[in-house]
Amino acid sequence: MEAELQAQIPGLDHVISEYSVGYLTHASKTYVEDANAPSPLAEAADAVTELLISASGDFSAQNEEAIRNLVEKFISSLSSTDGVDPEQRQMPFMAKKLDQAINVGSQRNMSSTLGLAGGNVDLESANSRKVESRVDRKKLEKAERKIRAKQEKKQMKTVQYEASRLLNEATEAMSYEEFYMAVNPLQLGSDSQAKSKDIKIDSIDISISGHRILTDAALTLAYGRRYGLVGQNGIGKSTLLRALSRREVAIPNHISILHVEQEIRGDDTPALQAVLDADVWRKHLLAEQEKITKELAAIEAERSSLADTSKDAARLDHEREGLDITLSDIHAKLAEMESDKAESRAASILAGLGFSPERQQYATKTFSGGWRMRLALARALFCEPDLLLLDEPSNMLDVPSITFLSNYLQTYPSTILVVSHDRAFLNEVATDIIHQHSERLDYYKGANFESFYATKEERRKNAKREYEKQMAERAHLQAFIDKFRYNAAKSSEAQSRIKKLERMPVLEAPESEYVVHFKFPDVEKLSPPIVQMSEVAFGYTKDKPLLRNVDLDVQLDSRIGIVGPNGAGKTTVLKLLTSQLQPSSGLISQHARLRIGYFAQHHVDALDLTTSAVSFMAKTYPGKTDEEYRRHLGAFGITGMTGLQRMELLSGGQKSRVAFACLSLTNPHILVLDEPSNHLDIEGMDALSDALQRFEGGVVMVSHDVTMLQNVCTSLWVCDRGTVHKFDGNVNAYKKMITEQANEVGVAAPH
Incomplete structure (x- = not known):
């Protein structure tokens, strides 16, 4: 049936077709005790038919009849299986619970997910023409509740923590252009400009495989504001961004959306052209402009040979008039996009993200994954959507690029929603903070991260005091009632x-404070020298040296932070320190009993995600009981049953904590850390910073997180232009120097 639905309704969202087939299949198997009760299958057929008509956007009698015939045909095929031995019956489809609920018509503008099925239909304009959905919402909601209850009853048997599963699923087989055009229908003319681009949705529910992310939450985004979305690891921040990017939340179609989520696919397209092509509608409009110009020229040539009074002349004049109107709209839209400045703006953005003029001409397939992620970010900045969604953008960037991005976003003209755990970045970029917790969203207007954190703590303390005060008063009243309830002299007072107890508002118990602790083992003392690099040079090929004349001394009290642009050799320095690479020339000496703990940037690659953290540690670092491994994981914030779950179901931050727990089992004297803050939430980064400050051994760290560098490192080394040298100043002074250099080069701001 799904194939036939796609043929009848081109572009129908696969979620709706799956839902329709599953709903009908489930209804056909439902047992009804009361013979006089309405048929579940008939109710399902009516609801699905209305749903599909609404999704098609075509309310003509012909289309309605075709869809009804398809539904009846499918029901007939289900009925034809009656009489077959139930054990041998092969059902072609099974009811499937949706990862996200589709609330048809629950919002003022209807579900935007349905809008995708109709191509470029503007649902808000459609509503203004009084074209409304005729879905029987009560029937649909009743059927959804039945299916949901049945599925949840099954899931109660085994608890699964799958909040991060959606994030690992591949995007549907859709090209970038197809997805962009489906999510962002083209809006020509002045109507779209007159519409408000504020987003206000009073009630949204989001869940993934039975794991509730948001319940009856309010989403409010004022146009032009920059929102920082914060919350602990595994709470569902990335899931919310993905739901917004796919319009699974009912965002009006005239608001364009772009989400930086996955690296771009590599091909022969130059990097600069890949950024230009990212604005799909600009590319489409330019092609359409060229096509219409040619058509007008052909009409003009044909018209010149005809008399003004002929029918062909009138027809051609009418065609020319229509093409002139369309061409005028296209010119206006291109002018609005500032299409003539596109190439210089794209080049400027790429330069700010570390692409030299030469590298901008390289084919995208020649770049590594990290650089392709930068290209994805550059494409989003170039498109300037009305709602820009960024998920941990600093994870893919070095300090110079983060400095550029922070400065660029501060003058961004549209709305930004960014998930980040980088305090310094949020302090510079965010105008407001959204705190996601307890299946809801709390708003802190006009707050950067520091003011949000202080306000949140004050709110929590006040709520705790108010709750404790009320509980004490309730206990006092209850004690008096219990003592004198049956005492005639005191009965009136009781x-x-x-009555007073009944009138008291019921306060919810405040959330328990979310606290994470990291603990590295004690370090045995070693006499210096510990690690020394003298006149070290290295190159992956003999004709292209990457590093030269590197002199670095690491002691047990060292706290060294290494910064610099990506590709300059920072990770290579760490691999030389840990003997993973051998120098081309020079000398690296180490203490004979030295143990080095290395935390790799891509540490997840070293974990077996198909097993639990406890099983992995028992196999890799044998010698302890499962209870000892669980206690050890608890020292890094992996508590309760989390250590027994398959690691592929853990969030990125939880996987990082497992990696740190494994690292500490080696009892290192020196910790060599490559981007240790990636994926950790703010509480996790605070815990790591505190643990590193207390650690009695040495620390060498490559990091882009300004706060962690400030809190942990006492000396800053810059890796750039083939060498490593000590920087006289702190990380803020380094950022200031980078900004001044960028201003001298003249990197453009958004228009």
Whole structure:
């Protein structure tokens, strides 16, 4: 049936077709005790038919009849299986619970997911023409509740923590252009400009495979504001961004959306052209402009040979008039996009993200994954959507690029929603903070991260005091009631207190404070020298040296931070320190009993995600009981049953904590850390910073997180232009120097 639905309704969202087939299949198998009760299958057929008509956007009698015939045909095929041995019956489809609920018509503008099925239909304009969905919402909601209850009853048997599963699923087989055009229908003319681009949705529910992310939450985004979305690891921040990017939340179609989520696919397209092509509608409009110009020229040539009074002349004049109107709209849209400045703006953005003029001409397939992620970010900045969604953008960038991005976003003209755990970045970029927790969203207007954190703590303390005060008063009243309820002399006073107790508002217990602790083992003392690099040079090929004349001394009290642009050799320095690479020339000496703990940037590659953290540690670092491994994981914030779950179901931050727990089992004297803050939430980064400060051994760290560098490192080394040298100043002074250099080069701001 799904194939036939796609043929009848081109572009129908696969979620709706799956839902329709599953709903009908489930209804056909439902047992009804009361013979006089309405048929579940008939109810399902009516609801699905109305749903599909709404999704098609075509309310003509012909289309309605075709869809009804398809539904009846499918029901007939289900009925034809009656009489077959139930054990041998092969059902072609099974009811499937949706990862996200589709609330048809629950919002003022209807579900935007349905809008995708109709191509370029503007649902808000459609509503203004009084074209409304005729879905029987009560029937649909009743059927959804039945299916949901049945599925949840099954899931109660085994608890699964799958909040991060959606994030690992591949995007549907859709090209970038197809997805962009489906999510962002083209809006020509002045109507779209007159519409408000504020987003206000009073009630949204989001869940993934039975794991509730948001319940009856309010989403409010004022146009032009920059929102920082914060919350602990595994709470569902990335899931919310993905739901917004796919319009699974009912965002009006005239608001364009772009989400930086996955690296671009590599091909022969030059990097600069890949950025230009990212604005799909600009590319489409330019092609359409060229096509219409040619058509007008052909019409003009044909018209010149005809008399003004002929029918062909009138027809051609009418065609020319229509093409002139369309061409005028295209010119206006291209002018609005500032299409003539596109190439210089794209080049400027790429330069700010570390692409030299030469590298901008390289084919995208020649770049590594990290650089392709930068290209994805450059494409989003170039497109300037009305709603820009960024998920941990600093994870893919070095300090110079983060400095550029922070400065660029501060003048961004549209709305930004960014998930980040980088305090310094949020302090510079965010105008407001959204705190996601307890299946809801709390708003802190006009707050950067520091003011949000202080306000949140004050709110929490006040709520705790108010709750404790009320509980004490309730206990006092209840004690009096219990003592004198049946005392005739005190009965009136007891009744008065009962009424007072009933009138007291019921306060929810405040959330327990979310605290994470990291603990590295004690370090045995070693006499210096510990690690020394003298006149070290290295190159992956003999004709292209990457590093030269590197002199670095690491002691047990060292706290060294290494910064610099990506590709300059920072990770290579760490691999030389840990003997993973051998120098081309020079000398690296180490203490004979030295143990080095290395935290790799891509540490997840070293974990077996198909097993649990406890099983992995028992196999890799044998010698302890499961209970000892669980206690050890608890020292890094992996508590309860989390250590027994398959690691592929853990969030990125939880996987990082497992990697740190494994690292500490080696009892290192020196910790060599490559981007240790990636994926950790703010509480996790605070815990790591505190643990590193207390650690009695040495620390060498490559990091882009300004706060962690400030809190942990006492000396800053810059890796750039083939060498490593000590920087006289702190990380803020380094950022200031980078900004001044960028201003001298003249990197453009968004228009």
